Amino acid sequence: MDFENFLLKAEDHLTRKIPFVLYRKPSDPLVKGIFQRDEHSFFLSDFTERGFVFAPFNSNKPALLLRPDEQVSTSYQHGANKTGQLTEPPAADTQAQQFHLDLVAKGIAKIKAGDLEKVVLSRNIEARGHHSPLKVFQTLLNKYITAFCYLWYHPVSGLWMGATPETLVSIRKNELTTMSLAGTYSYQDGKPPVWTTKERKEQGLVTTYLLDKLRPFTTALELTEENAVRAGQLWHLMSQIRGRLKKNELGEVIRALHPTPAVCGIPLEVAKDFILEKEGYDREFYTGYLGELGLDGESDCDLYVNLRCMQLVNDMALVYVGGGITAESDPQSEWGETVAKSNTMLKALFNS
Numbered sequence: 001m002d003f004e005n006f007l008l009k010a011e012d013h014l015t016r017k018i019p020f021v022l023y024r025k026p027s028d029p030l031v032k033g034i035f036q037r038d039e040h041s042f043f044l045s046d047f048t049e050r051g052f053v054f055a056p057f058n059s060n061k062p063a064l065l066l067r068p069d070e071q072v073s074t075s076y077q078h079g080a081n082k083t084g085q086l087t088e089p090p091a092a093d094t095q096a097q098q099f100h101l102d103l104v105a106k107g108i109a110k111i112k113a114g115d116l117e118k119v120v121l122s123r124n125i126e127a128r129g130h131h132s133p134l135k136v137f138q139t140l141l142n143k144y145i146t147a148f149c150y151l152w153y154h155p156v157s158g159l160w161m162g163a164t165p166e167t168l169v170s171i172r173k174n175e176l177t178t179m180s181l182a183g184t185y186s187y188q189d190g191k192p193p194v195w196t197t198k199e200r201k202e203q204g205l206v207t208t209y210l211l212d213k214l215r216p217f218t219t220a221l222e223l224t225e226e227n228a229v230r231a232g233q234l235w236h237l238m239s240q241i242r243g244r245l246k247k248n249e250l251g252e253v254i255r256a257l258h259p260t261p262a263v264c265g266i267p268l269e270v271a272k273d274f275i276l277e278k279e280g281y282d283r284e285f286y287t288g289y290l291g292e293l294g295l296d297g298e299s300d301c302d303l304y305v306n307l308r309c310m311q312l313v314n315d316m317a318l319v320y321v322g323g324g325i326t327a328e329s330d331p332q333s334e335w336g337e338t339v340a341k342s343n344t345m346l347k348a349l350f351n352s
């Protein structure tokens, strides 16, 4: 199918409110689409299902599953990646800023009291008057070639889009790969990132946690040195983890990993309760996960963490952003980090 017809098919599904997803894996020349034939809602139950999963942050809530009635793929020629100023950046919101500064200060206090080691705190930003969803999706494809880019629609969740740098887990014939991604530094032309102990510690906590979680399920667990990876106008620290599953325990592995401390915290339950109680809004599918389940082979999956994402509600976009807090965090810089992260989606919304 050519790209134009691919977009027309998506447009038609959107108009008729029938579930579908368009996605492109990191650096892949193909853009794929999965389309349901009707508006029926399916939910993930035991991970033996086949389809495309869209799971919320709160693992006590149901994950949506797209039934793969029709799978299409198309090659995509990257257009120009225009840079420049946003045409309509959302106005500065001092109330939202104060709320976030207070939230981060509460997080730091809880860490200093010894109840937590790390917690990821987030917010969402309203932006109005953006380009059409399919146009924005094409901008994501052009701008963020190394990200997993998607546009998801389901009547239950609404319309979501994103360009995430983070893999939750990928399993092919029992070979497992994942990554520990944390620590953020703003990209500046020609300058390499400079990491402090704060970012190294933040990322190290995620690595140790993932290795501990994976050890019971795997043999030959390997870890690469951390290095800087670019995600749009940001750098992150990333190390890769590989292992071989002892037996086919896909569901158990996914349940053990989600949510990782890259998006929740340590200890998991204390961090999760703190987030649900104190953030003051519902993350919904932000920091959940999404991707293929059982599509290449039974018990295979290719799942990504839903970061650098947004929800589109009529002419309004809700952009979701957060950052990891440790004892060394400073509320003002954490605020700045969420502003920098929000530009990943805002530039695509207003600057196509």
Ligand SMILES: C=C(O[C@@H]1C=C(C(=O)O)C=C[C@H]1O)C(=O)O
Binding pocket: 120, 122, 166, 181, 182, 183, 184, 236, 262, 263, 307, 308, 320, 321, 322, 323, 324, 325, 341
């Ligand atoms: C929570 C987000 O990103 C996560 C937090 C990071 C950090 O605190 O430095 C970096 C990458 C992600 O693991 C987000 O983008 O909203």
